[in-house]
Amino acid sequence: xxxxxxxxxxxxxxxxxxxxxxxxxxxxxxxxxxxxxxxxxxxxxxxxxxxxxxxxxxxxxxxxxxxxxxxxxxxxxxxxxxxxxxxxxxxxxxxxxxxxxxxxxxxxxxxxxxxxxxxxxxxxxxxxxxxxxxxxxxxxxxxxxxxxxxxxxxxxxxxxxxxxxxxxxxxxxxxxxxxxxxxxxxxxxxxxxxxxxxxxxxxxxxxxxxxxxxxxxxxxxxxxxxxxxxxxxxxxxxxxxxxxxxxxxxxxxxxxxxxxxxxxxxxxxxxxxxxxxxxxxxxxxxxxxxxxxxxxxxxxxxxxxxxxxxxxxxxxxxxxxxxxxxxxxxxxxxxxxxxxxxxxxxxxxxxxxxxxxxxxxxxxxxxxxxxxxxxxxxxxxxxxxxxxxxxxxxxxxxxxxxxxxxxxxxxxx
RNA sequence: GCGGCCGUAGCUCAGUUGGUUAGAGCGCCAGAUUGUGAUUCUGGAUGUCGCCGGUUCAAUUCCGGUCGGCCGCCCCA
Numbered sequence: 001x002x003x004x005x006x007x008x009x010x011x012x013x014x015x016x017x018x019x020x021x022x023x024x025x026x027x028x029x030x031x032x033x034x035x036x037x038x039x040x041x042x043x044x045x046x047x048x049x050x051x052x053x054x055x056x057x058x059x060x061x062x063x064x065x066x067x068x069x070x071x072x073x074x075x076x077x078x079x080x081x082x083x084x085x086x087x088x089x090x091x092x093x094x095x096x097x098x099x100x101x102x103x104x105x106x107x108x109x110x111x112x113x114x115x116x117x118x119x120x121x122x123x124x125x126x127x128x129x130x131x132x133x134x135x136x137x138x139x140x141x142x143x144x145x146x147x148x149x150x151x152x153x154x155x156x157x158x159x160x161x162x163x164x165x166x167x168x169x170x171x172x173x174x175x176x177x178x179x180x181x182x183x184x185x186x187x188x189x190x191x192x193x194x195x196x197x198x199x200x201x202x203x204x205x206x207x208x209x210x211x212x213x214x215x216x217x218x219x220x221x222x223x224x225x226x227x228x229x230x231x232x233x234x235x236x237x238x239x240x241x242x243x244x245x246x247x248x249x250x251x252x253x254x255x256x257x258x259x260x261x262x263x264x265x266x267x268x269x270x271x272x273x274x275x276x277x278x279x280x281x282x283x284x285x286x287x288x289x290x291x292x293x294x295x296x297x298x299x300x301x302x303x304x305x306x307x308x309x310x311x312x313x314x315x316x317x318x319x320x321x322x323x324x325x326x327x328x329x330x331x332x333x334x335x336x337x338x339x340x341x342x343x344x345x346x347x348x349x350x351x352x353x354x355x356x357x358x359x360x361x362x363x364x365x366x367x368x369x370x371x372x373x374x375x376x377x378x379x380x381x382x383x384x385x386x387x388x389x390x391x392x393x394x395x396x397x398x399x400x401x402x403x404x405x406x407x408x409x410x411x412x413x
Numbered sequence: 414g415c416g417g418c419c420g421u422a423g424c425u426c427a428g429u430u431g432g433u434u435a436g437a438g439c440g441c442c443a444g445a446u447u448g449u450g451a452u453u454c455u456g457g458a459u460g461u462c463g464c465c466g467g468u469u470c471a472a473u474u475c476c477g478g479u480c481g482g483c484c485g486c487c488c489c490a
Binding site: 005006008059060061064065081082111113115116117118119120121125126127128129195206211259261270277278279281282283284285305306307308309310311312327329331360361362364365366367368369370373376378380382390392394397399 | 414415448449450451463480481482483484485486487488489490
């Protein structure tokens with residue numbers, strides 16, 4: 001099997017798989033539309049600077065997972081590793097988007113991250129994405145989570161997921177807490193795992209989520225973020241939680257939930273599942289009120305999430321079956337020519353019709369069977385002369401004669 | 414980036430304690446009278462045993478490397 005291989009961590013979406021892919025995206029799009037979100041798209045690559053500044057230089061994503069290259073004009077470009085930064089950039093680039101706040105957008109497309117592939121983790125993967133810009137109110141947090149829950153519900157996977165939420169506070173108390181944490185862990189440096197030592201400067205909040213047994217023991221005595229939230233952050237979080245309850249959305253507060261991207265503030269959340277292996281986060285996001293200003297735009301609040309399409313595909317129900325085609329089987333050159341027009345007329349009526357390019361009757365019916373056709377329209381010289389066709393039903397095996405101009409009616413009825 | 418498992422026909426897998434033409438099921442192709450599928454019967458084709466190199470008289474079987482997949486860590490969707 002010395003065949004051409006796709007690049008590591010990429011894969012082809014063959015027709016059967018693509019059907020499930022479109023089902024996920026289509027479902028998400030439909031639900032987002034019900035909430036008034038409008039779809040848009042941004043380029044697959046951006047200036048490297050955008051991600052470095054937006055996501056944070058020190059994050060894993062930026063420091064070791066980006067597909068970065070120089071183009072022929074010597075610009076450093078990067079294949080987008082996530083959607084939020086690009087959408088925020090588009091918001092800043094296109095002044096008209098700020099004329100009607102809040103801006104509510106839906107987007108979907110490929111993302112790229114240089115990681116070790118495993119189940120639910122590829123180098124090119126796809127996300128659906130929702131963002132609300134210009135809404136500092138907790139109502140936006142609630143709505144965005146509600147959209148996610150409805151999408152998961154429609155896909156039939158909500159009951160296999162748990163919604164975890166946490167508050168990362170505002171920059172003020174986040175900074176205070178960060179310092180408190182670093183002080184605390186610095187006192188236990190000798191017992192900290194290697195991973196966590198390196199996390200200490202980079203992202204100390206993440207140590208709280210460590211799976212290392214030694215770290216867990218130290219974490220037991222760690223100061224909690226909840227105790228360090230300022231009043232405004234506390235109130236904000238309480239409103240979000242009350243709203244979720246009012247909307248009938250079940251959740252768990254998880255104080256160890258920390259997002260790896262620097263721009264998050266206040267609400268952070270994830271829908272996680274245990275059904276698809278270690279990469280159990282199916283959809284996650286949060287609030288990023290400082291990001292747009294950080295990128296050089298007007299201070300504008302933001303909140304949103306991204307969902308992994310491949311992960312959702314692993315969990316979701318079979319999409320509805322495609323309509324079964326009708327096959328038109330002409331015999332002879334004259335009938336074949338005539339069939340082209342008949343097939344086209346039927347398709348204009350919304351009937352799926354397949355016409356083979358070659359083959360005798362047996363061959364054509366065999367193929368019809370493989371296509372899971374519901375019926376065949378058989379037209380030979382005899383039928384042609386009389387202006388009729390044999391209409392064969394594949395499920396019952398019955399066959400009857402139908403006038404050519406009555407075909408559409410017969411197939412619809 | 415770290416650790417572990419794996420790689421035989423289109424698919425799922427068996428097999429060779431190193432030795433002539435590497436197997437099964439499913440699928441695929443052909444036939445069972447002239448214009449009728451699926452079902453049934455008969456016959457057929459499958460493959461550089463992932464790739465490169467080493468050991469050996471001899472390797473798909475042993476060893477090394479490499480590429481790819483899977484599992485866990487890390488990280489995240």
